[in-house]
Structure formats: C-alpha cells, structure tokens
Amino acid sequence: MNSCSLGVNAFRSSVQAAAHHLTRPCIRLLPAASLSARCFSSWPLAQQQPPPPRRGGHGRSGLAAPALLRSARPVLPQWLGIRTLIGGPPIPIHYVDIPPGYLDQDGLPFAKRDLDTAAVVAIFGPHISTTEANLLLRIMHGRRVAGTLEDPTVRINTMMFSKEHQKLALEYLRHNLPVDEIANAGLRAEDELAALEKGTDLAEDQARRGPGYTSKVKLYKDVEAEPKKDSVYGPSALDAIRARNKAKWDAELKRREEEKKKREEEERHGKAGPLQVAGKRQTRQLSPKMQEYVAKAQSDLKEPPKMKSWQRLLPSAVFVLGLSGLCLAYAEFYKPAKRADRLFPDIPPAAATVGTLILANVACWALWKIPPMWRFLNQYLMIVAATPRAATMFNAMFSHQSAFHLLQNMAVLWFLGVRFHDEVGRGTFLATYFASGALGGLGTLTWAVLKNRLDVASLGASGAIYGIGAAYLWLHRFESFRILGFPAPPSDGFQGLSLLALAAAINIGVVFIPRPLTVDIASHLMGMSVGVAAAHLVEMKREAKKREQAGEAKQA
Template sequence: MNNPLGINALRSSAQVFVRSCSKPCGGLSLLNNSPARCFSFLPNLQSPQLTPSFPPSPLTSFRKCRPVYQWRPSGLRTLKLLNTVIIHYVDLPPNYKDEEGLQFLRRDLDAKDVIAIFGPGMTTLAANKLLRILHGRRVAGTLDDPTVQINTRSFSRGEIKLALDYLRKNIPVDEIANAGLRAEDELAALEGEKVEEDAEEFKPGKRMPRLYKPFEKTEEAKKPTVYGESVFEKIRARNMARIEEEMRQKEEEERQKEEELAKLTPGELAKIDKAKTRQVSPRMQEYIKKATSDLEAPPEMKSWERILPSAVAVLLGIGFLVAYAEYYRPPKRAERLWPDIPPAAATVLGLAMLNLVVFAFWRTPPLWGFLNRYFLIVPATPKPFSLFGAMFSHQALFNHLLPNLTMLWFFGTALHDDVGRGNFLSTYLGTGALSALVSMSVYVLRGHLHVSMCGASGALYGIGAAYFWLHRFEDFRIFGLPPEPMNGVPGLAFLGLGVGINIIGLFRLSVHNIDVIAHLSGAAFGVLAGHFMEKKLKAKKELMQKKAQIEGAIPSPVPVDQGLVQKVAPEKTA
C-alpha cells in the first residue's frame, strides 16, 4: 500500500474532517484580480534569456539610491499550466507543499493591500506567504491539521485570522467538500484500497500526475448501500469528468501543434529555436547591472528626510519661475529660432521635442542609470531634480507619450496665446513640479515606498485647469456641438468634469497605474495659477489704458462740460 503521508497525518486529517463539517465556509464573492501597480508604468519585464526591447522598470529594491530591475519572461504566465487560481481539491498540483502553499490571486498583493488587511506591522513578503499557505490548506483540506501548523508558527493567531477572513471573503473555496475529499482519500489508504499508479510525467496521451490520485473501488465498495449515493461521490464524479475533458482538449492541442511543426521547413524550425534560445549580450548585461540597485529594501529614513530636500528644491524652482514670468520679454521676430512659426506653436513644439528626446534616451541602455536617478521619481530614494525631470519622462509610446503630447498641443497653444510664453512656461513647469511633490509626499507619508512615477500629466492638468479657469464663463463647442441656437458648455463645466473623473478614480481598483493624486493637485495649482495670471493681465490692461489716456491716444471716458469748454476757450485764445 502506498502511504506517502504517514499514518499519523492520515489519522489527524480524517479527524479534522469531522470537526470541519461543523464550521462555516468562507464567502462567495470574487476579488478583482488586478493588484495595485502603484502609479508607475511597468512594462512586461523581459528575461535574461530574451533580448529586451525596452528598459526595465524599477521595482521594490534598490542599489545606490536607484531602482532595481528584475527580469522575467514576458510570456511566462501564458505558459504555466497553473495559470488560474486553484480552488478545488482535485486540481491540486503534484508538487504542492504546505510550506509553499498555492497562489491565491494571479499576482501577489502589494504593500497598499497588505496594509489594508493586516495593518502596518507585517511586511509584504510575509503577508503573501501566509495567504498562499492558508489558501493551499483551504484547498487541500488541511486547515486544522496539526501536523502542518509548524509552517505558520511564526505568525500570530490574529494575523492568521485576518488572513483567513480575507481569503474567505474574496476567494470562494468549499472548504468542507475539500476536507471531505481529502479525508476520503486518506481513509481509503488506511483501509488498504488500491491506489491507481499514475506518476509519469505529463505527455500527450498521458494523464497529469496528481498528489492525491483517484483509486479503484473494490467490488464490495461498489455495491449500493442503504444510505444511497454519497454527496462526495457525486462531487468526485463531476470533477473527474471535467478533468478528463480538459486532458482530452490538451492532448488534442498538443497533437495539432505537433502537426503544425511537422509542416515547417528546417529553416523555419531553426528560426524558432534561435528565437527561444537567444541570449542577452554581455554588454547588455553590464548595462543592466549598472542600472540595477542592490538594496534589498528602502533605506531607513524619516518621512521629513525624504520630503524636505525635494520641497526646498521645488520652492526655489517656483521662485525662479515667478521671476522669469515677471521679467520675460518676448524676442523680436529676427531673433527667434523659428521666426516663421507662431510663438505658441514654437514653444509647444520645443516641449514636445524634449519629451521625445527623453523617450529615445529610455531606449538607450547606457543612459538607464542616469535616467533612473534624475528622470524618475522614487519616494524610497527621492532626488530633488527628478521632480522636474520626470515631467519630460515617458516609457510607453501609445498609451502615455502620444496622448500627453496631444493634450499639450491643444491646451498649450491656447493658453500660450492668452498669457504669453513667460506665464505659460512658468505655469507648465511650476504645476508639474508641485503636483509631483504632492504625489510623492502622499506616498511617503502613507508608507508606499515601492512606487515610481513619471510623466507630464500633472503639468498638463495644470495648464488645462488654468485655461478653463480663465474662460470659466465662456461657452465651448466640440465639433460644432451643441448646435445653434443652444449655448455651448462653459469652461467651468469642463474643469469640473476633469476633476470629477479623477476623484472617482481614487476609489477604483482598475486605475492603480495612473497617478490620480498628481492629476488632482496639478489641476488645483493650475486654477491657482490661472487666478493670479487673470489678476496680472487685468492690472496690465488697466495700466495700458491709463497710459494711453495720458498720452492722448484715446478720448477720456469722463464726460466734459461743454459750457466750461466754451467759457475757457476764449480765455486761452486771448
């Protein structure tokens, strides 16, 4: 008789089943399988066995105050047989171990979710390990098995209870049925029933090996009993039928793949093999090493030590930008770099070119270390200059850089025409840096040091909010809508719409890769900048009117007494 678990374990598990039948099962709601990405663009990380098509993105560890790069095959999740979350006992993989557990979500929880479940006292690594172990026990039916409790003895009872509450609320598992199936297999082994031998590796035409294998019933066991058919037998039969169908489909897919490969020429097969085994060059490995941090965790620093240097740098920068806007004078046409292009278009095109240049730098491996230091905001190891450099940094072309450049063209040229180059550039750079400072400070104070941020979204929300604030009571039409004679939509409505969308985004799990805090703070600083520019432009207009009146360029708006003119005129003539 094959008894790999041991008599004591079998007896204890069988006893556990009796106790577990009186315990309630977990909830039946399903958690959204999209954990937080933490506001940084994180492209698919490539493997050292594959040539990377773009630079890696920083994760949770650091070297020399620089984010780390970790590489993995971009298609790894699609190649694993265990891609989905396992919740049935019969689906247990053959290599299941209690100390490793089972994956409870498609991705591990991040620090934000861990804090929400356990509070700030548990690390992300430990929390995910505990959740994996407990989820594995729920599926394997060993939640109360004393022989496996040694693997969770480092966790308190309160932490285990919080983890079980979270799993039962979000990942539906029939713990009673799983415990019953496990106990049934163990009792069958104790009674000496024959266990089916099927331990070969999976091959086309073979069944998948399993840790707990179905067994052939004896003739005595097959006879009907006075108690009727067991509920567990019905569950087992249904699950086994499903597994057989899945195995048949996999065998058919493997057969089709073999037939397709057989039709390929030797040259095509060689290309496929070469693509699979292509190695990263030694030079590329050196670039990756230089741009990779060797810190296993963020350095121990107080919150104010991370925020204060960046805040001082931003405030000094704002002072310089205010002075620049006050004393800037537009150059003459002959002195301009592009005299044939309108000033607004020239300014916006210059900013767009800077963004494109930095985007090209991200595709240049020797510059990765420099870009990580000064063009990427990392709250764990902040660099003051990065709050200005990050607004020119984008790592995705179609879903980040191009949308931002489009908005820059529409809002940038419009605001530039209203306020001039000095005020426009000061608003763009100032709101971008201030929104980045607010976003970084929020994540530092909340302990989310694993995030990284880049992009011009805060600056774009700043100039967009400033423009709509200057035209808050004017009507706008989009593609001629709404048609005449209906009034257009006021600028204040567009401003409220942009703010409202981002406020909703704060409570949605699907936008964790969007820096909503930078958007909202950029819009707030944009409204503030628009208010001061409005007062400045109004004062300038009044000054010009007074100057024109003094010089006699326009008639005085004060009414003149005609009789007084007739009376005084002869005296002046005399």
Template sequence: MPIFPSFAPPSSFRLGLRAITGKSGKSVISSTVRSISTRHNPSTSCFRYSSNGAHSPLRILANRYSYNISSRRSVGTLFRFRAITEYISLPDSYEDAEGLPFRKEDLNQREVQKIFGSHITAQNANKLLRILHGRRVAGTLEDPNLRVNTAHFNDSDQAKALKYLRANIPVDEIINAGLRAEDELKYLEEQQGKENVEQQPGGTSSQDSRSSKNVKKVNVPTGKLPKPPKSDSPYGESQFDRIRAKNIAKREAEEKRLAEEQRKREEEEALKNIGTLQTQQEKPKALSPRMQKWTERASSDWKEPPKMKAWERLLPSLAMTILVCAACAAYAAMYTPPARSNRLWPDIPPAAATCLALIGINLLCWAAWKLPPLWGILNRYMIVVAATPRPLQLIGATFSHHSLSHAAMNMFMLWFFGTRLHDDVGRGNFLAIYFASGTLGFMGSLANLVLLKGLDFTTLGASGAVYGIIAAFFWLHKHDEFKLFGYPPDPMSGPQGLYFIALILGLHVLPLISKKAHNLDVASHLLGLLGGVVSADLVKKHMDDKARIRAERLKNMGTLEKSVQVKDLEKTPPASDGR
C-alpha cells in the first residue's frame, strides 16, 4: 500500500557532471582518479622563488611554459632557496644597512627597469630591496632612526620596492612588529634594572655607567636588539630550541590578538554598541495606549503562581480527560452518518469535509491570536497554563497555535493521514480518536509540567491529536506493507506500519535520553500516540463486532425469507388444467 506515488529519481550527480564537463566528463573523472592515485605527488608551497622573482601559484600556472625546465627538475632546484620571513628566524648578524636577501639571485637590469624605471641601477635597487625586506622581517619599517640608511633613495622608489616585496614575498609585518616591540620593552626593562643596580652602594660611578651605556649602544647592531642566550646547553642552540621558540612566539602573538579582540568586544557591550558602526542600541518601542490596555487585560497581576498542591492542579483536568474520553466513546458508538441531502457540503467527500473543517478551526484560532481584544479569552481557554490550569484548556489548546509554521506542519499531517484514516473508520470514529488523543496528550503534558518541569511553562498546539491520528492509521495497518516513492522496488517488500510507529517513538525517546528536547512537548506527543493506538484498537473491535452482527442479521433474514417463500408455496392452490 504505497503512501506516495512511485517515481524513479534521476542521478543529480551525473546530470550536473555532464552539464559542467560536457562530453569530456569521463576524461575528467579518469584524470582526477589518476591524479589522486599517484604515489609520488610532491606538495608545493604557496609561493616559489626563482631567478625570475617570486611568483604566486596562479602566475606559475599561467607562465608554466616560459620555464625551459621539466617539472621534476623544478622541484629539485627552484625550492632550494628560502627567504627569511619571520622575526624569530632573524640572524644575529643582521644589520639594517645590509638588509636580508629576498631571493636567490639579484634582479638584473631588465627586471629593475620594469619595477623602478631606467633611472636606478640594478645594484642600488637590489640594495634597497634587501634593506626593506630586512625591515619587514625585523619589524622596523616605521622606525625613524633607521631612515638614514635609505635617505639617498627617493620616496617613489621606496614605495615601488615595498609594493614589489609585498606582492611577491609574504611576510606578516604586523606580527613581526609586535614581537619587535615586546623585545624592545624587555630590553629597556633590563637596562633600567641594571642602572638601578649600578646606582646602589658599592656599584660603579655614574660616569662609568654612562660610559658603559654608551658602549652598549654602540655595540648594538643597527636595527636589531641583542637576544639573550636561547639555550643553556654547552653545545649551543639546537634545531629543537629554534622550533620551540618559534612556536612560543606564535602562540603568544595569537593570545595577544585574542585578548585584544575580547577587550574590544567587552567595551562595545559595555557601551551598548552594535558592530563597527558604534550605533547605540535602540530602546524597545513604547506600546500605544490601546495596545497597553489590551495587554494589561490579558495579563495576570499575580507576582507568583497561586500556592496549590499538585493534585489540586491535576485532579480537575484529569476528571475532564476521563469525561472527554467517555463522551468520545459514546459518540463513536451512537454516530449515524447523515444522508447526502442533509450534509453541509454534499459534493465534497466526507473525509475531506471533516478534515477541512478541523483545519479551518485551527487556522481561525491562529488568526485570533493576532487580535489583541481576544487575548484575555485565549489565555484562559486556548493554552494550557501549568500555574493556573483550567479543564477546558485541554480541549481549546488542541486547536490553538502561535506560529504559522507550527500550524502549517500540523495541518499538513492532519490532511495527509486524516483523510486516509477517515476513509477507514468513518466520521464518528475519526472525531473520537482526534479529540481523545488531543485531550489525553495535554493531560500528560500538564502532569509533566506540574510534577517535573515547573509552573513557568505553557503549551499549546494540535500535535498530540495529529500524532494520535497518525498512530491510529499505522496501527490499523500494522501488518500492511508501505512503499515510499516506489521504494523498495518489486519484488522487495516495504516496511510495515509497526515500523513507522517504532520510528516515531524513537525520534521522541532520543531527545529525552540526550536531554535536547528544548521547547518540544514530548509528553504531549507520546500520550497522543498512546491515545491513537488504544483508540484504533477499540475502534477496530467495535467495527468487527458491528460487521459480525450485520452478517448474522443478513443470514437470519435470508433464512426467514426462505421459510416465508415455502409457506406461500404450500398455501397456493394447484393450477387447473382447463377442464
């Protein structure tokens, strides 16, 4: 018994691949597989340096035919030279006047002319590039004391050189400058501590300290602060020491950046600002006098829930639940379908008419929540309030929704499964299952709120009744096979109705175990499912009894008719022969 019409879904992956690659799809796939399965696939860095300068990956791919060397040879020769780009790797012999090499070979005159023009020689251009590259690594680009080494270069050439270096040699100038500033601060603190020691009794004279300080300043390499020994080992600094120092520097820089972002975020929150525009948060709009009047009428003036025992809150609603279930059973047993001429919509099938009426009532209640004058009545009878429960709330909340998405989902499921269940059991049994499941579901939800969650919660919606309809439908077809979209294909058999009930239960039990139910009223759904299963079982037994009684009546009526026909034949005189 398929729920949805069967169809064969196309392969979206194949259609998309053909649309993109055209007829060469197979070749693309095969080449991709070959590239992935290649054993020797050397990894390339983001930038590479050669005699023609440093190029980005896109430029390498665009000009790959300009290099008259094979790919294997380029891997072996072009990546041998690595320019120093990190402050932590700055050599102790570095001086600003000499700079740092930015590539393996200097630029030739033709390359210099493309960058600077013809007014500067290749020797001077390479010197300027080395000095500026060294400052980028040392974090001294903005140091005014070092401009004497580039004073004979005009500002235009310096700007062009810096643009070329930034475009071809990636250096994180901000981090390097931050590390340089930290080292300067430590150096100044150490010098201040030494001065304080020298000024103490027993120390050297002020003249000696000044002379020693001047000697130290002379001995400091230009643009480079003296580093303390990195390792106490008599064998000197190892590669592991350098790697550890580099990682520590990166971690400290990242922690400093995160702390600065956190500080700015806290300042913005303290000033009640939004984003980078520093716009002040708008205050909530004041309600109009009419809206304020309706809000006050619909709201309670209680500062806390009334003090009541749990049974005092649950007992009236429990009595209403029992009364509703009994009324539903009586209605289902006594209901007689009206004649077609007496129906409100004679041209619409009974199942569609019943479900459309329920959907219309639910949508009207959703629209009523948009009207402030009705809030007072709706708060009293159309929503289950754990603090102040009323028995009629169990029935009214079954037709009430706050959000349109919640109402639309419930109404879709009501139409999809309700029309099918209505065709199986009839209007009387269908309405009995709907109301009994919805009332029982909200009774379970109210007990859960009062006994476990608390009195600050409310609940509403037709989910309990809808889940009762779904459970009743699958319970009546618990041994029937279903196919979704034609799957599984014949001759395979589809899942039975019991599997769908188990699936729904599993989807509701898992949130309870993982405590991720959020605002989902799981208790209402589970009690609605239970009400649907029990109601469907009772309805099936009642329908079987009625069918058996009808069959026996027809059988007796047939025997009576036979006996009446025999008696009529005995009383009838024999026909005359015409004599």
C-alpha cells in the first residue's frame, strides 16, 4: 500500500464544519453571517437592525437568505402563520377564556387546525414528528393563557421535548399569536390568592367553572381598584403580596411597552421586511448611512413569488447542464501551454491554477465588506430558493462572508487541489471544480424547491471543494493516508475509500442531530458524487490510452 501524508484533513474537516454551524441557532445576516458548510436559514420578521457584514462562503458552505437579517431565531415565514387559517372555534388568548376541565398535558388549541408536516419542519426541523410538535404547541399555548409558563409543577408534561424544541415552540407562538402573558400570570396569581383566602384550591375552583364563568379579577390598568374597607385586624400578608405583585407587573408592562415602541420606531426607520436572512443580534446602533445601506440591500417581497416548481428549477437546470457540457469539452480538448508561453513560467501550473481560484474567492470575500455592494451580492452571489437566478449556480461558489469560512475552504483547496491538479492536469481539474460546484448548487435548489423550503439560501465553495477532494480520494481509494501524522507507524494509515465514506457518513449523520439544520448537505453530497464520477472518467480515459499504446506496441 502506498502511504501518503496530508498536512490538513484529507477532505475538509467535516466534523469541525458541522460542529461550527450546529452551535448556532441560525445563519447570520446577509452582510454579516459566518457560515461553514453551506447553510440554511429562515426569513424571520425583522426586529432589529443587522450587524455589519461578516459571512460564510459557499463550499456549498455558507447559507443565507436574500436580504439582511435581524434576528437569530428561526421563525416560520409569515405566509405560513397561524392567522392565515380560517374557520373553527375561537382560539383562547385570555385567562378568562380558559375552558372548564383544562389540563396542562392537553393544552389549548393554538390554531383553527393543526400544522402540517411542511410547517412543522419549517419551525422545528426534521427531528420531531408532526403529532408531537402540535401537542407541544398546544401545551405551550395553554401555559401562556393559564399563566403557568414559569410553574415548575407542570414541567413534567413537557419533559419528553427538548429545551430547544420548547424554545422554538414558544417563539413561534409569540410571533404568530400574541398573548398578554404577564397579565394572564397576574390574573392567575390573584385567583390563587383568593382561593388561599377561602381555604380552597384553585384547581377545584376552576373545575367548577361553567360556560359563562368570568374571573372577578381585572387588570389593574383597566379597572380602578375599589376602596378597601379597613380591617379590624390591620394589613394582612396577602395585601402586602398583592402590592408587591402589582408593582412588579406594572413595571414589567411599562418596560414591554417601551421596548415595543422602540422596536417599532427602529423598524420604521430601517424599512424592515419579512423576507430577510436570519442573523446575529444587533449589539450596537448602526449609523444612519449604514442603516441606509442595510435598507437598500433588503428585499421588499412579503412572500415568495407564486411559481410552479419547474418554473423555479428549469432556468438554473438548463444553465448548469450547459456549463457541465462545457466542462467536459474543456477537459477533453485542453492542451497545456508550453512553459515559454505561460503568463508565470516560473510558477508550477498547479500552484498558478489553485492560487488564481483562491485570489478570486478572496476578492469576493472583500466585496462583502463594502456596504454599497450588499444589494448586488445578495442578488447575484447567493443561491436563493424563493427567487432563483441561473447565474448564481456559478457565481455563488466564489462567495464567502466570514474570514474563518474562507480560510477553511481555501486551505483544503490548496492541499488537495494542488495534488489533484498535478495528477490530472489543468483541464480536468477546472472541469471537476466548476461542475461539482454548479451541480452542488443545483442540488441544493432542487431539494429546497421540492421540499417547499423557499426560505433557504446558500453560498460558498464547499460543493466544488468536496468534488475535488472526492475525485482525489477515489483515484487513490486503495492507498493509505495519514492525517497530521495519525495514525503513527507501523500502521499504514486510512484508505482513501474509508475517508471518502467517513465524509459522506458525517454529512448524512448531521441530518439526524436534533438541532436546527445549518449545513448544506445536498450540495456536499452532490459535489462528492460529481467528483467520484469525474475520477471514474479519468480512470476510463487512462485505461483507453493504455490499450491504445499496447496496440501500437504490437503493431510496431
């Protein structure tokens, strides 16, 4: 077995890329998002101004949506919101609307009908069933209405759900179904105190409620408290508790009202729209000029354009198939120039080719640091499932937003790309690189459209790099490699085929991790498939050449 030693992970540190992205709840913003393996994001309703640009690249390694992002919370797009449903009984949102016999484990209806599978996946991801997701939403909505969100005695009913899913459910409900949770909690506290004074249990009082039941407790801000007769026993402990609770509730309501006014003012100033990329929370106030660039870079669309699936896919598919045909022709007919005719004769061809690609990626990364360019980059250097452009299948593979993502991809491209280039030549190398990147982008777009995930966007060079890595490992699938000197001799190391299988397994395994998916698995796997196919064509060409040479030798 031939043993080789690579100075960096033979196929891009897939584990590191997955861990880097899965620790984030979502992608960052258009002019500011750091991504590592092509990622996905939703378009939440903007609530804050986005930070200045930083983003990840495409390997199909970075994902983002078409405009600037405001909130890191993955939220269901507005056109799938609860309020679009019609018919059915009214949805309870007030404490006094709690029906008789309400139980925390059953919850309360949060919509006219349960969400379907597509909506559940858009909110929670693929790691929870539709039935469980709707039950969780009913329980969390019931607690908002009953004022028991912070009640530890009912948490046993949601222990089967992860904290992340509970958080996503609560955020979705708060976004689509406003409820005054503070007021409901206050009303419940008042009823509990009243039941305590009477020596009864609140649950028993609630069980005796009839259809016309109305709590005697009113919001302090709506009804003036009646003058209380002096007690012969003096102030009670319950009076002191009520006073403290009233002061606390009043302060909380005032704070929320101020935050709401401030948020509305910021949104009006920034002209925010719902079709945006999810991103990192704002930590500082943007200057007026920067806010102007942010507003110009955002999309004015309220929902994706109405199009059939084939209408979204056909232009990009035709473009990518044409590009792939050109790549095959280039690989077949390319003739290397003589050294005297080369632009840089003293630089090895592999270094010149790979170095030029790296410089192109660095230049596109630098463009993301220029605010006036954000709108153009959003439109033409990012694959957006809602509004696809054919040219982005090629352009997006040069686009990175974060320095870390760029460095990660370019390091792998250098260590594997130079080796693959030396072995197959410039024609086959460039054909494999561009075909892998373009078909990887088309794979992502196809997946998003067929799954109706129009909130997905992607950019980066990972699809192309996975193609180069897969092609190189397939050509050496029965040879051995050491990664950073591991495993140590006398072991021969890892076979190329085992490394290729490990990279595929890691990408597939990420799908089953119970966290919001931010890695562009479709692009990675498609890039690997194209790389293996390219390596197979190289082997067939070599075999044909050997047979031709053998035939000529016999004739001689």
